[in-house]
Amino acid sequence: MLNRKSLIVAGLAISLAACGGKEVKPQTAAVDLNNGDMYEVHHEGRLYVFDDFDTYQSFLVVGETSYRQTFIGAGPKGETLVFGVTGKDKKKAADKIAAYNLYHGNLEAAEDFYGEMRAEGRIYVFDRLEDMKTVRTTGEAPLRYTEIGNGPKGETVVYVLRSENKKQKPVALQAAFKKHNGLM
Numbered sequence: 001m002l003n004r005k006s007l008i009v010a011g012l013a014i015s016l017a018a019c020g021g022k023e024v025k026p027q028t029a030a031v032d033l034n035n036g037d038m039y040e041v042h043h044e045g046r047l048y049v050f051d052d053f054d055t056y057q058s059f060l061v062v063g064e065t066s067y068r069q070t071f072i073g074a075g076p077k078g079e080t081l082v083f084g085v086t087g088k089d090k091k092k093a094a095d096k097i098a099a100y101n102l103y104h105g106n107l108e109a110a111e112d113f114y115g116e117m118r119a120e121g122r123i124y125v126f127d128r129l130e131d132m133k134t135v136r137t138t139g140e141a142p143l144r145y146t147e148i149g150n151g152p153k154g155e156t157v158v159y160v161l162r163s164e165n166k167k168q169k170p171v172a173l174q175a176a177f178k179k180h181n182g183l184m
Helices: 004-018 053-062 098-103 129-138 171-180
Strands: 037-043 046-050 067-071 080-085 114-119 122-126 144-147 156-160
Touching (some): 037 053, 037 129, 053 080, 080 098, 114 129, 114 171, 122 129, 129 156, 156 171
Parallel strands (some): 037 114, 046 080, 122 156
Antiparallel strands (some): 037 046, 144 156
């Protein structure tokens, strides 16, 4: 009589023989990383984070999001952290949401990353996730190009720069901001 361990080994041997001795790897569908953009709104002691532009835009109009994942006290300064999600993502675990993974550094941003952060009546615009993280934690953009009153509702727009581009007007970033905000 074969014991349980022997049956498992025999089953694996039969499976391998049926595959011609080749290792079978599970098929995985192409994953939509959704790592090309991220949006943040600092509002009433909460930090709202979005990876979907339409959900972000809806939030800007309504002030709420239909679906969210909330983490009380998890923001950099103890704020409530709210990830606004789409209807199709509402049942996913937080670690399966792009904004959650971008925010926590578990997902690398796309090379052509675009980010916006709305805080204290200003709109900060980024082309690197690392710069967005720095401004989020320090509250300051040391290198920047500022346009007073140029936002969709007259907000100040701050284009965040780095040492390698601090002497150049951020033309591409300005164009991206105008495109994302319907100002073209």
